[in-house]
Amino acid sequence: MRIWFNRGFSLAPIAKAMKTADSMLEVLVSTGEGRPVYAGPDETFVEPDLEPDAYVQWVREQIVARRVDIFIPTRLREHFYGADLPCLVHFASSKDAFSIIEDKHAFAHATRHLECHLPTFHADSADELERNLEVFEAGYPGLLPCVKPRKGVNGHGFWKLTDHSPAAHLLHPEFRNMRKDVFIQTLRMQEDCEPIAPLVIMGYLPGPEVSFDVLAHAGRILKYVARTKFDRHQLIQSEHPLETYAETLVRQFGLHGVVNLQFRKASDESWKILEINARPAGGSVYAEEFGSSLLADWGGILSGRLRPSDIKNEPIDLEISKTTVHSIVEKEPVS
Numbered sequence: 041m042r043i044w045f046n047r048g049f050s051l052a053p054i055a056k057a058m059k060t061a062d063s064m065l066e067v068l069v070s071t072g073e074g075r076p077v078y079a080g081p082d083e084t085f086v087e088p089d090l091e092p093d094a095y096v097q098w099v100r101e102q103i104v105a106r107r108v109d110i111f112i113p114t115r116l117r118e119h120f121y122g123a124d125l126p127c128l129v130h131f132a133s134s135k136d137a138f139s140i141i142e143d144k145h146a147f148a149h150a151t152r153h154l155e156c157h158l159p160t161f162h163a164d165s166a167d168e169l170e171r172n173l174e175v176f177e178a179g180y181p182g183l184l185p186c187v188k189p190r191k192g193v194n195g196h197g198f199w200k201l202t203d204h205s206p207a208a209h210l211l212h213p214e215f216r217n218m219r220k221d222v223f224i225q226t227l228r229m230q231e232d233c234e235p236i237a238p239l240v241i242m243g244y245l246p247g248p249e250v251s252f253d254v255l256a257h258a259g260r261i262l263k264y265v266a267r268t269k270f271d272r273h274q275l276i277q278s279e280h281p282l283e284t285y286a287e288t289l290v291r292q293f294g295l296h297g298v299v300n301l302q303f304r305k306a307s308d309e310s311w312k313i314l315e316i317n318a319r320p321a322g323g324s325v326y327a328e329e330f331g332s333s334l335l336a337d338w339g340g341i342l343s344g345r346l347r348p349s350d351i352k353n354e355p356i357d358l359e360i361s362k363t364t365v366h367s368i369v370e371k372e373p374v375s
Contacts, residue, residue: 047115051081056079056083151289256290279357302314
């Protein structure tokens with residue numbers, strides 16, 4: 041059985057975890073030109089930089105040439121729904137659900153009925169941002185607003201909007217604070233050159249953050265590991281009070297395979313759903329080192345070695361320090 045992940049996050053240790061449990065499983069990983077290559081997969085090869093249509097055709101050719109049985113797209117995923125590929129293609133959700141998950145405003149709207157809903161406003165221009173900031177502050181007084189791209193990952197473009205020093209973002213960029221009028225004026229200057237990327241406005245969540253690594257099957261959780269992140273350590277648990285929220289979200293979006301749900305605590309101590317990543321998170325390998333078998337079991341289901349009914353949830357409740365986390369990553373760095 042040959043599985044191929046195209047370019048994504050932390051695929052080398054994920055491939056290793058899947059292969060460790062099943063010596064008959066071969067895992068291929070493709071990466072961008074000039075990126076480092078790490079041990080773990082059976083083969084790592086370089087992808088060309090192509091437009092989406094040409095890229096899909098290149099993927100089709102690689103599937104045939106490399107005798108791939110299952111293709112798991114993690115890059116340009118939206119272009120593979122409906123593509124006629126000569127192997128099984130594994131998706132974490134339907135195309136409609138994926139389009140909602142990838143759009144922060146659409147996701148907030150779709151989860152507005154849940155207790156863990158995070159109120160979110162959109163802004164497609166500097167003027168709209170200014171108007172909706174006023175609406176936000178009137179509706180949620182005392183709550184610090186923040187902005188981020190409507191579509192994006194890894195916190196790119198995230199800023200907390202304050203009334204502090206106009207030079208705060210220059211003097212202390214690591215705090216990600218910018219005065220509201222400075223941010224809005226900067227957007228207006230950008231609009232003189234080209235349209236801005238759509239933004240969302242939401243309340244800043246001070247944390248901590250809980251990252252749910254979930255193995256799901258057709259909208260049902262088979263097992264999960266919750267990682268609560270603090271400054272210097274993480275708690276790793278196979279049972280967590282937010283489990284009910286996670287079950288509801290997995291069911292609502294029909295999630296399938298290994299995915300990641302991000303919750304974060306608000307200033308009023310309530311928990312909010314921040315986002316769903318329809319792919320395995322890089323940190324999903326941490327619990328594997330302590331017997332979770334989340335990734336190993338996923339590989340078993342993909343290969344047919346395991347059925348969903350075979351999956352057992354091993355109890356885990358431990359604390360790991362940043363030093364421990366770093367040593368795990370150093371054993372098998374991200375790709």
